[in-house]
Amino acid sequence: MIQPSYLNVFLTFAKNSMIRDMSFRMNFILQCISSLSWAAMNYGLFLIIYQFSDSIGRQTGWGESEFFIFLGTIWIINSLIQTFFMANATEFSEMIRTGNLDFALLKPIDTQFLISFPRVNWAQLANAFLGLAVIIFYLHQLLNDPSKKMDFSIWSVFAYVFFVFCGTVVMYSVMIILASTSIWMGRNQNLHNFWFYITNFYRYPMEIYERGIGWALWGTFTFVVPILVVSNVPARVLAQPLGGHWGLWDWTLATMSVVAAAGSLWVSRCVFRVALKSYRSASS
């Protein structure tokens, strides 16, 4: 049987989005500038904070260099989500409301794939490069610091990429689940709000929640909606706040990251399928 090449379809999406972005040049440039300056301000804020303190908490190992590797990781995951999924998830909600999902359902290709990837927001990728630059710079600092016992090899890079991927999958799945609920609600504008709430919590090392009422947040965002795992696992692989040796807790977190990615993807697919059954297609 003839199968469409998913790679070719994705590349065409990417190309078409690029052509589209380029035809609105000024918009593209402004988008790049605004997201880069947001990152720069973010960076500046933490530079200021680190003038008052050497580390987040006692004996957590999140010193300045380690933390900026963490921050770079957040930028990369954020940027991947915004480049590849944010516009699509929003668009998906809109397609349900306007009935344009009809066309996606007609195509002989996986519908979830088709609605997940059509728009690639290239301008948002700028932050991923910035994050990468920050990570390389601070990793270099750490590796040249004789007081740190870093265990860094090519495998750390592979592991890092793998866990960033897992994290992105979790965030993507959460988004698709939320967007799918628009089929029942008719309209869902919680997507952006939700993204704002979530990113507020996952952009710090999990150790900052390990005190008082923070434990409640720690528990929720580690086990129920595992967004702390999303950001902390890859960052710890590179920054190694407590040295290169992996303890039981590191292994647990790493396993959770993989399980969370696979599990959330599976759940998102189930929710998506059930939701499609209720699709009623707006009037023509």
Added chain:
Amino acid sequence: MIALDYSGSLSFSNLAQTRLLACKHPIYNLAMSIIEINHLSKSYRVYQKQEGVWASIRGLFRREYREVQAVRDISLQVEPGEFVAFLGPNGAGKTTTLKLLSGVINPDSGDCRVMGHVPWERENEYRRRFALVMGQKNQLWWDLPAAESFRLNQHIYAVPLDEFDRTRDELCEMLDVTHLLGQPVRELSLGERMKMELIAALLHSPEVLFLDEPTIGLDVVAQHKIQQFLKAYQEERKNTIVLTSHYMKDIQALCQRVVIIAQGSIFHDGSLDDIIDRFSGDKIVTLQIGGPDEVFQGLRKLPNVLEVEPPRIKFRIGRDDVARTLSDILSTYAVEDIVVEDPPIEEVIAKVFTDAQGGQVDDESHPDIAGVS
């Protein structure tokens, strides 16, 4: 049928065709149908909101819903190569039926097979073999040239490159839009965009094509062009097309078979001429009479005179009375020419729609309906 007695000098263009189709119908049921619909029903629950802010706030806690029966117990068969029109007033269930056939929505009950597939199972093998074009929605990327959307469809439908190029060029030439391929879709006129939508839907050479009001909002020239194209395309490829439209011109030009849907049910299934035979008991007679104007005094007394413009007079007359009245007139007046016509199709259809919406569809009063399933 009395009218046939006058066929020597009168205009009855489509009658022969009507008879041919009527003869064919029993044979249709014996052959394998490409579309088989059995007792299909679909209803929607619609939120009833009263006007005003208070009503909206009340709606937060208690909602009232109304059940809208969009399609009720429809049964229908379409044979390979047929060009069928769904005709009906707004909200009659035509589009819902097309959406069920293309698997976009699931039915409440009933069964349907298109090319042997159950549409709402959305198998890729099925989706590769048909297309749906909706006049009111567009699938092309708004900010990009149509050529880019075509390329995307090539990848999605896995059309081999040479075949894709050939089909695209051929379709663009037929619709005369080759020079517009590189222009962003948002800068195309409505007519041009509709042509591009059609091409996008036909690139994978679908065996079954569903067209939902493909000429809506288009000017006469663009409408005509699309009609011509569809006719030529269907004659060449012999594919099966189901079309909904409000323009009788589309239907007259393209479809041998018309299915009237009203209030979710099938009200009539046959040719356009069948509709006139069944729903219009009248003929319109135009006479040209020699002699002085006084001759017309007598004729003016006929009931239902529509127009008197000596030497012509036009009147409406019951079908059964045509023969008797005309023979009376012929024996009394010096008639130079006679034209006996059916009333305008638009008028008949409007009457059918009003009847269909006013009275409930009743199988016994319309024995034809039983023959549909």
